[in-house]
Amino acid sequence: MRLHDIAVVGASGLVGRKILEVIQERKFETGKVVAIASDGSAGKELNVKGKTFKLHKLEPHIFKNLEFAFFSAGGSVSREWAPKAAEDGCIVIDNSSSFRMQDDVPLVVPEVNRQDMFKNKGIISNPNCSTIQLVTALKPLDNAFKIKRVVVSTYQSVSGAGNKGVTALESELRGIQSASASPFAHKIAYNAIPHIDVFFDDSYTREELKMMNETRKIMNRKDLQITATCVRIPTLYGHGESVNIEFDKKVNADEVREALIQAKGIKVVDNPQTNHYPMPIDAADKDDVFVGRIRVDSSVKHGINLWIVSDNVRKGAATNAVQIAEEYIKGK
Numbered sequence: 474m475r476l477h478d479i480a481v482v483g484a485s486g487l488v489g490r491k492i493l494e495v496i497q498e499r500k501f502e503t504g505k506v507v508a509i510a511s512d513g514s515a516g517k518e519l520n521v522k523g524k525t526f527k528l529h530k531l532e533p534h535i536f537k538n539l540e541f542a543f544f545s546a547g548g549s550v551s552r553e554w555a556p557k558a559a560e561d562g563c564i565v566i567d568n569s570s571s572f573r574m575q576d577d578v579p580l581v582v583p584e585v586n587r588q589d590m591f592k593n594k595g596i597i598s599n600p601n602c603s604t605i606q607l608v609t610a611l612k613p614l615d616n617a618f619k620i621k622r623v624v625v626s627t628y629q630s631v632s633g634a635g636n637k638g639v640t641a642l643e644s645e646l647r648g649i650q651s652a653s654a655s656p657f658a659h660k661i662a663y664n665a666i667p668h669i670d671v672f673f674d675d676s677y678t679r680e681e682l683k684m685m686n687e688t689r690k691i692m693n694r695k696d697l698q699i700t701a702t703c704v705r706i707p708t709l710y711g712h713g714e715s716v717n718i719e720f721d722k723k724v725n726a727d728e729v730r731e732a733l734i735q736a737k738g739i740k741v742v743d744n745p746q747t748n749h750y751p752m753p754i755d756a757a758d759k760d761d762v763f764v765g766r767i768r769v770d771s772s773v774k775h776g777i778n779l780w781i782v783s784d785n786v787r788k789g790a791a792t793n794a795v796q797i798a799e800e801y802i803k804g805k
């Protein structure tokens with residue numbers, strides 16, 4: 474058996490720690506593991522599932538002779554260091570949005586467009602967390618019934634904003650003002666904030682544009698009509714998405730349910746009579762994309778409504794990144 478030498482950049486962050494966890498859970502066979510964080514953390518130790526990792530800082534040629542480098546330390550770190558890691562011979566799997574829309578960088582969800590990863594030039598991008606769960610559910614429906622238009626509204630947990638997001642909610646709930654350290658524009662406890670990332674001139678946020686553009690790229694559907702509204706809510710782990718889909722042809726809820734039951738990576742939880750539908754609290758710490766509330770939207774021609782939930786730190790980031798490495802090793 475061949476062992477894989479890897480680096481995790483941002484190892485002390487929410488996504489980086491989860492990558493180290495997922496690697497152990499999935500028995501991804503690692504040799505050397507170089508855990509990297511900011512200069513201030515260098516030398517400290519990180520304990521993940523009983524394994525201790527010494528934290529290193531970024532320095533020239535730290536990536537030499539490693540096979541994979543998982544990056545989850547934000548856009549500026551990726552922009553500076555991911556090309557260097559690729560030059561040093563690593564396959565970079567990048568969680569930031571820095572390279573996602575570049576033509577020469579594959580943007581991959583293995584259940585949807587596995588083959589694209591082999592067209593890389595050293596960097597493979599992991600999509601935005603909200604995009605990953607959306608396309609995992611949309612792709613099998615597009616294959617079966619051809620999607621015309623998608624309207625998605627998100628209900629995103631605070632962990633989507635990393636360690637600082639979780640700390641902000643937890644301290645606000647304890648009555649401690651977190652304003653200065655909070656990554657959110659307003660108090661998040663007991664609130665819903667229709668604002669994730671920065672606003673552009675057309676009044677969409679960057680998070681909304683990411684969802685729209687990344688979905689078209691991953692599904693290889695430049696023509697797909699899609700609009701998004703992204704909202705931060707005070708849940709800890711797991712993003713919810715209310716999705717309205719218009720198809721080219723007539724479909725009923727049972728056909729949609731059946732296509733999703735057959736799809737990879739999806740669990741259908743759809744029994745309203747017994748109060749069974751996907752919720753963040755149940756999806757947290759799981760790898761599946763959960764879909765429920767599947768019903769016909771009779772206000773449009775060939776419309777379906779559904780509700781998608783998935784753990785943003787796992788399938789939305791860490792698990793998808795590790796799956797990319799696993800599939801890369803298996804080959805074309």
Ligand SMILES: NC(=O)c1ccc[n+]([C@@H]2O[C@H](COP(=O)([O-])OP(=O)(O)OC[C@H]3O[C@@H](n4cnc5c(N)ncnc54)[C@H](OP(=O)(O)O)[C@@H]3O)[C@@H](O)[C@H]2O)c1
Nearest residue numbers: 483485486487488510511514545546547568633635636790
């Ligand atoms: N959270 C999510 O749901 C999610 C989902 C998809 C993608 N992402 C993306 O993944 C990345 C990380 O997100 P996160 O939620 O894990 O953030 P986080 O919890 O804030 O962690 C950030 C990590 O980056 C490290 N870091 C910061 N500055 C650094 C530097 N100059 N050099 C090296 N390491 C540095 C931090 O180290 P210290 O501990 O030393 O500060 C920490 O390990 C972001 O690009 C984010 O957009 C996040």
